[in-house]
Amino acid sequence: MKFAPLLLLATVALLIALPWLVSGSMLNAAVQMLIAALFAMAFGLLCGQAGMLSFGHAAYFGVGAFAAVHAMNAFGGAGLLPTPLLPLVGGATGLISGLVAGYFSTKRTGVYFAMITLALAELLHALASHLKAVFGGEAGVSSFRMPAWGIGFGSLTDVYFLTLVWTLLCIGLLYLFSKTPLGRITLGLRENAHRLRFLGYNTHALGTLIFAISAMFAGIAGALQSMNIEAANYVVLESHISTAVVLNSFIGGVRVFLGPAIGGAVMTFFGYVTSDLTRVWLLYQGIIFVLVMMFLPRGLVGELVERLRHRSGQGVARSLGATLLRLLCLAVAAAGAVFLIEFLQRFLSSEYRAGVSEGNWPAISLFSYDWAPLSVLPWAVGLGLFGLGIALVVTVNRRVADRQEAQA
Amino acid sequence: MALRTFARSTAAMALAIGATAAGAEPLKIALVETLSGPQASTGLLYRDAVKYQIGKINDAGGFGGEPIELLEYDNQGGPVGAADRVRAAISDGADVILQGSSSAVAGQVTEDVRKYNLRNAGNEVLYINLGGEAMELTGAKCHYYHFRTSPNAAIRVNTLLDGMSEAGVLGGKVYAMNQNYSWGIDVQDNTVAAADRLGFTVVEQTLHDVNKIQDFSPYVQRIQAAGADTVITGNWSNDLLLLMKSASGAGLDVRFGTAFLDQPGNIGNAGAVAEGHFLSAPFNPEVNQDQTAGFMEDYKSVTGHYPSYVEPVTVFGMMLLQEALKAVEPTEDGLNAADLAVALENATANTPMGTISMRAADHQAVLPMIVQEVSRDAVYKADNTEFGFVPIKVIAARDAEQPVQASCKMKRPG
Known part of the structure; x- marks a missing residue:
């Protein structure tokens, strides 16, 4: 795996060059992706490495966001806390709230742990709407990014670099942490907490510490978010923020180091692009x-790493070929499914129903063609593509299996 | 590729030179609304209404001889998505931003627009708030480029109380039952403030959790114990339905005065339980029949349903924008938003409900309100039930107007 450092350098170089490569709207998406990546990494430390599934990480994200926005208003970007250092406030409040919440929740494990984190997050969410002075009520608390260190922080590019530096720094710190003795014991906590206790470790203190560190990085991500949108609103404490980070991390692969980050970035990008294209992106x-x-x-990342690690006797080229072929067949099936879903969505929309009169079903325009809903064609295209794709995938899988058997 | 771009830009330039008189660029208006997820139903109503009236403006010639382009953005239900989409809309060239379905999102959008205008003087954008009714949007958070075309808590509550009082159904004992967040608190404060003016006593005030309560019977017992004649509530959605059903189940003889009883599905869900309860809203299909009937049918022919809930007031707000656009000269790059802001401050529009205008002091629309009752006699039924809304009193715009909040300190340009 000699190419890993090279790959890393290339990625960082690409991220630095990004403002000159993409449009403003995409740069905006990139800021969101970086924040989601850092948040998912914070969650990944707790869930992937320490094996504690938290359903309430929005709380620490939100605490960081509100702390940063209040600090932004209090210091005006000058004095002790210039604008670029504001995420430290988010990190500090995240750490403190993580210590308190972690002390209680890590007394239990498994489902009970998840329930406690969920309850604590909901408690904060319920409180937030009542405490107008702190959480700003329905319209939220807003702020203004002030210039500091000779940087204006008015343009999106400045915000992007601020987010990029903090995200890379935090991910770097998380990587170094995973290499420390404490980081190694974290894995022990996941694998067998009982044995760890027999070895003389204080697992409750250990769990609390990991929880707090995870909450600290979540707080930094929250601070970056409120600096990006120059406001914080108590909807960041809602449970769907907690579930989104769980989904993102698991899609990326929660047990490989960069899995959650890539999951978070990919799914944020997916939402960003598709939500303007279709109403059913969820x-x-x-x-x-x-x-x-x-x-x-x-x-996704976990599977990739696994494949690369267990390269079998057959050549890389051949396994790559089979994977590409599978992806191609899947793309056919996906095209069919997307066509069917989009067609149904338009067919069932209120606008379409408005145009329907007695026995007259106007054609539906989709992918720059007009389809008559009562004819067989659109349904055949959708179902046909979907069926064809699935059939092809099954065939490819069978062939690969046969070949492996023949070799064995 | 390069050649094609070149050819295209040459063609565009030739067109532009040939057609300078017809105006240069079409005006772009961005709708940043919740179009997916659990809160999408209201967002889609705003979209229908905006599309309807933009269609009307374009039929009448658009702006500067070009049809207006409506850009749609999905704010994904929250302030974070909205902040993103406002940026995207501005970078796509939008001069006006429309949004309505949530005060939380409105709070974000109005601040984003304010900050953008501070950083980009001479290149301002306008935010037209179609439905965020929180008081602070025209109070502490008011600014020159924010305009609200919907009513707010003060207008809703005061017109409701005036109408019920005049109809003789208010009674002497009023119970204020509201959700414990900024909107509910605004409604409660306005109810208490009107007590002396209308000669009733507020027997008790309750603020309860938002959309968390499944069983309202303890609250109903408190209403009963207080001996209230009327319950004034800003509750919406489940909090309103469950409260009314619980009161009816306990055999309680009180009248509800509400702000959002006309939300689609409410009457269908509550049925006979809603009968006799009151609502103050900016529209009723039975007022001014000669004009309103045409509007109802035309709206239905375009969108497939009669206008209800937030749709009429959204259409009226867009009418106000239409009138303002008539008073603005298009510039070379489309529209100068500062000119439009001046024009909007002076605009009035004739809607089927009466004349609406924009108050310059805090950019709150001054609009007529209709106090109405749920009844079987309604001409237009709601949600395919036998019930609908019958107008009890039309409150003219100047009588519905409420004082400018002291917290609004608007900085005017120049």
Whole structure:
């Protein structure tokens, strides 16, 4: 794996060059992706490495966001806390709230742990709408990024670099942490907490510490978010933020180091692009999650790493060829499914029903063609492509299996 | 590829030179609404209404001889998505941003627009708030480039109380039952403030959790114990339905005065339980029949359903924008938003409900309100039930108007 450092350098170089390569709208998406990646990494430390599934990480993200926005208003970007250092406030509040919440929740494990984290997050969410002075009520708390260190922080590019530096720094720190003795024991906590205790470790203190560190990085991500949008609103404490980070991390692969980050970035990008193209993007997101969990339970990155690690006797080129062929067949099936879903969505929309009169079903325009809903054609195209794709995947799989058997 | 771009730009230039008189660029208006997810139903109503009236404006010639382009963005239900989409809309060239379905999102959008305008003087964008009714949007958070075309808590509550009082159904004992967040608190404060003016006593005030309560019977017992004649509530969705059903189940003889009883599905869900309860809203299909009937049918022929809930007031707000656009001269790069802001401050529009205008002091629309009752006699039924809304009193725009909040300190340009 000599090419790993090279790959890393190339990625960082690409990220630095990004503002000159993509449009403003995409740069905006990139900022969101970086924040989601850092948040997912914070969650990944707790869930992937320490084996504690938290359902309430929005709380620490939100605490960081509000702390940063209040600090931004209090210091005006000058004095002790210039604008670029504001995420430290988010990190500090995340750490403190993580210590408190972690102390209680890590007293239990498994489902009970998850329930406590969920309850604590909901407690904060319920409180937030009542405490107008702190959480700003329905309209939220807003702020203004002030110039500091000779940087204006008005343009999106400045915000992008601020987010990029903090995200890379935090991911770097998380990597170094995973190499420390404490980081290694974290894995022990996941694998067998009882044995760890017999060895003389204080697992409760250990769990609390890991929880707090995870909450600290979540707080930094929250601070970056509120600096990006120059506001914080108590909807960041809602449970769907907590579930989104769980989904993102698992889609990426929660047990490999960069898995959650890539999952977070990919799914944020997916939402960013598809939400303007189709009204049913949430359905696609759900389908992707279900498919990943069914067929790639290690997650996208986890599966990739696994494949690269266990290269079998057959050549790399051949296994790559088979994978590409599978992806191609899957693309056919996906095209069919997307066509069917989009066609149905338009067919069932209120606008379309408005145009329907007695026995008159106007054609539906989709992918720059007009389809008559009562004819067989659109249904045949959708179902046909989907069926063909699935059949092809099955055939390819069977062939690969046969060949492996022949070799064995 | 390069050649094609070159050819295209040459063609565009030739067109532009040939057609300078017809105006240069079409005006772009961006709708940043919740179009997917659990809160999408209201967002889609705003979209229908905006599309309807933009269609009307374009039929009448658009702006500067070009049809207006409506860009749609999905804010994904929250302030974070909205902040993103506002940026995207501005970078796509939008001069006006429309949004309505949530005050949380409105709070984000109005601040984003304010900051963008501070950083990009001379290149301002306008935010037309179609439905975020939180008081602070025209209070502490008011600014020159934000305009609200919907009513707010003060207008809703005061017109409701005036109408019920005049109809003689308010009674002397009023119970204020609201959700414990900024909107509910605004409704409660306005109810209490009107007590002396209308000669009733507020027997008790309750703020409860938002959309968490499944069993309202303890609250109903408190209403009963207080001996209230009327319950004034800003509750919406389940909190309103469950409260009314629980009161009816306990055999309680009180009248509800509400702000959002006309939300689609409410009457269908509540049925006879809603009968006799009151609502103050900016529209009723039975007012001004000669004009309104035409509007109802035309709206239905375009969108497939009669306008209800937030749709009429959204259409009226867009009418106000239409009138303002008539008073603005197109510039070379489309539209100068500062000119449009001046024009909007002076605009009035004739809607089927009466004249609406924009108040310059805090950019709150001044619009007529209709106090109405749920009844079997309604001409237009709601949700395919036998019930609908019958107008009890039309409150003219100047009587519905409420004082400018002291917290609004608007900085005017120049």
